[in-house]
Amino acid sequence: MKHLAPFIVMIALLIAIAVIIVVITNYNLKRKILNKENIDERMYMILNNLTGFNTEMLKWGIILLFGGAGLIALEFLPHNENSPLPYGVLTVFVALGFLTYYFLMKNQKK
Structure with a gap:
């Protein structure tokens, strides 16, 4: 079980990095969509999927x-x-x- 600990820590770090990347890219995409002047129905659907x-x-x-x-x-x-x-x-x-x-x-x- 002690040999498994470094592997679990590495997996946890990779998952944390992936989550951070997804959060940042979703935030940037939401910001770009909301900064547009005309927001249509398709944009609202994209925002709902991101949330x-x-x-x-x-x-x-x-x-x-x-x-x-x-x-x-x-x-x-x-x-x-x-x-x-x-x-x-x-x-x-x-x-x-x-x-x-x-x-x-x-x-x-x-």
């Missing part, structure tokens, strides 16, 4: 929260090194995160 990024952040926050909870649960579950139990437990927790996000979005659309 959907907040739900993406919510999705990944919930998934990472449940994934972290799965890792914490694994710390307290007895298992040997060759057991597939950690993969199953982590998969179940991540799936619960996806399901939680799905039901939150389903209830929000009502």
Whole structure:
């Protein structure tokens, strides 16, 4: 598990960099659209699609929260090194995160 920590940190850094790039480019695009004098219906549709990024952040926050909870649960579950139990437990927790996000979005659309 200690050999996995640098890999997880690298993935987290790459995800953070990608999120920052997406946020900056969306902001610049919104600013350019809003600075135009005549805004038509197509521009409003583009703006609405760009503001959907907040739900993406919510999705990944919930998934990472449940994934972290799965890792914490694994710390307290007895298992040997060759057991597939950690993969199953982590998969179940991540799936619960996806399901939680799905039901939150389903209830929000009502």
